[in-house]
Amino acid sequence: MNIKSLLLGSAAALAAVSGAQAADAIVAAEPEPMEYVRVCDAFGTGYFYIPGTETCLKIGGFIRVQGSFGRDEVTSRFDARDFGNQATSDWDMFSRAYISFDAKSDTEYGTLTGFFAAEFNADNDTDVGDSFIDVDEAYIQLGGFKAGFFYSWWDKGLNGETDSLGNFTEFNSLAYLYDGGTFQAGVSVDELEGTSTKDNGVGIAGIVSATLGGVSFDLLGGFDTELEEGAIRALLSADLGPGVFQVAGIWASNPNAYWERSEWTVAASYRWNVNDKLAITPGAQYFGNLSEGSLTDFGSNDAWRVGGTVDYKITEGLATRLSVQYEDQDDGDDEVFGFLRLQRDF
The missing domain is CATH 2.40.160.10 (Porin)
Structure with missing residues (x-):
């Protein structure tokens, strides 16, 4: 075997190996484009688009710590919400977490709204019901019509x-x-x-x-x-x-x-x-x-x-x-x- 034949044989072998490796190679899929949260300014501040939809969502709330004094008994459930239940003493301390979700979108009939808010109250349970979870509001609104x-x-x-x-x-x-x-x-x-x-x-x-x-x-x-x-x-x-x-x-x-x-x-x-x-x-x-x-x-x-x-x-x-x-x-x-x-x- 002369040198020319040896070189031609080596080149053919390398081409065959390279072709086999190319056939077995795994091609990674292109990553999906990431959709970032977009600000929605159609209904005021604080709203953002729910990804993949045209619905705008706003999440809000508060954390409250309150010490009430001087009322021996509550006269209604609204006094209880504002002042705490103080039937066993003349002072009371409680904490409240409030969270709300407000979803809005435009329709041919006006703005469509879905609203939900809840309160989570923490007291020392000196009376039944001091600590409770309360649905504050839950309603649907379309234009001027509201239900819930x-x-x-x-x-x-x-x-x-x-x-x-x-x-x-x-x-x-x-x-x-x-x-x-x-x-x-x-x-x-x-x-x-x-x-x-x-x-x-x-x-x-x-x-x-x-x-x-x-x-x-x-x-x-x-x-x-x-x-x-x-x-x-x-x-x-x-x-x-x-x-x-x-x-x-x-x-x-x-x-x-x-x-x-x-x-x-x-x-x-x-x-x-x-x-x-x-x-x-x-x-x-x-x-x-x-x-x-x-x-x-x-x-x-x-x-x-x-x-x-x-x-x-x-x-x-x-x-x-x-x-x-x-x-x-x-x-x-x-x-x-x-x-x-x-x-x-x-």
């Missing part, structure tokens, strides 16, 4: 912590609100099961609101078909100087799911915005002809309350609130009560 469990228009109150302007303010409801910008009008049908000793009733509530410049006015009414009683409420809010002045009044035919404490009441507050961090809100309320625990009739005793609320923004997302209230009721003991709250919003 949510706060009614009776939940709206004055600035500060002095006023009390509603009883049960969350219902499973069907509601429609026409929003014309400066003018709004709405009606709701509310399930009242469990709000009184009677069964199978519903409530009907309506609202008319108007806003002009720095002045807004609400006229609200509710009728309890279980008790066949109703209540009406008016609320005026106006920008005045370095703050906001508010006044409200309620009249009820007799105790009902929307208002039960007194035949009539008037309340006022003024939120003084001292600066960007500090606000001071004095307030007062008078209750005429208290129900005194009756589910059917008002009595003849009256009560009045005065107090103040101080809000201070420590830093972005962290604030504290101090509330001190004094209440004097005919044929009853005077009370001083309130709370100190630290809250981290996100």
Whole structure:
């Protein structure tokens, strides 16, 4: 075998080996392009697109630590939410975590919303139910139509912590609100099961609101078909100087799911915005002809309350609130009560 034949044979062998290796090689698949979360600014700040959809989602909430004092017993579940259950002592400390999910998208019928919020409460369990998990709201909304469990228009109150302007303010409801910008009008049908000793009733509530410049006015009414009683409420809010002045009044035919404490009441507050961090809100309320625990009739005793609320923004997302209230009721003991709250919003 000459040198030429040897070289040609070696080249052929190398080509065969190279071809076999090329046939057996594994080609890696191209990676899928990564889809980063996109900001959605169509519905305000804090929303982002759920990947692969045109639905915008906003996650929010707060952590609250609060010490309450001076109220020997709670008069409603809303006092319990704000002040804690203090039936065994004159002070109480609790913590609360609140988280909400707000999903929105545009449709040919208007904005489609799905909202859910829950509270997780931690107390020392000195009374049954101190620590509990509560569905705060869960509803679907399409344009002006709303269905589910949510706060009614009776939940709206004055600035500060002095006023009390509603009883049960969350219902499973069907509601429609026409929003014309400066003018709004709405009606709701509310399930009242469990709000009184009677069964199978519903409530009907309506609202008319108007806003002009720095002045807004609400006229609200509710009728309890279980008790066949109703209540009406008016609320005026106006920008005045370095703050906001508010006044409200309620009249009820007799105790009902929307208002039960007194035949009539008037309340006022003024939120003084001292600066960007500090606000001071004095307030007062008078209750005429208290129900005194009756589910059917008002009595003849009256009560009045005065107090103040101080809000201070420590830093972005962290604030504290101090509330001190004094209440004097005919044929009853005077009370001083309130709370100190630290809250981290996100």
